[in-house]
Amino acid sequence: RKEVEQDPGPFNVPEGATVAFNCTYSNSASQSFFWYRQDCRKEPKLLMSVYSSGNEDGRFTAQLNRASQYISLLIRDSKLSDSATYLCVVTSGGSYIPTFGRGTSLIVHP
């Protein structure tokens, strides 16, 4: 079983839609969780950290479910500019070696 798994998609949604991605992780001792956004042929950019109590940044909401070992990202009122690949990142242990998921592709169409 892969350490961090994501549905590759693509998720094809109209503008204004709400879309959610999940990311499952296998190491129950995982400590830190992040969502990154990667545009085609560009570097990943931090979208948001994921906190135990859940957190929101504008149209984006991230949640952590430790019992079921997954994190989620919810995007409300999708914009064309949200089209990108969303990478889930999980870290474990004191040495902070992050493990990246393969990413979920989102396509927002007019």
Place this chain on the structure above:
Amino acid sequence: DGGITQSPKYLFRKEGQNVTLSCEQNLNHDAMYWYRQDPGQGLRLIYYSQIVNDFQKGDIAEGYSVSREKKESFPLTVTSAQKNPTAFYLCASRKTGLGNQPQHFGDGTRLSIL
């Protein structure tokens, strides 16, 4: 402007040649990382360094070498032993000592075989 600078943006390697990818950061970050990304794939860790003059192998270190002589710099050499070097190479850095801070990435180097 603080950030991570990778150079060159594009690099071509001839067979049997070693090439070196540059990564410089002025963020005063202690930890630096090198990743490889193949089309449609996730990031795979090549090497990482938590402190100057120390570095560790990642998941796919074979055919690569690094050095960390200065805090700001973490160059990656792709040796001739790496038989399939064509990929997108990403350098990242992170501030340590303040909980689990996220990584920040340079804009990458695309390496191809001639």
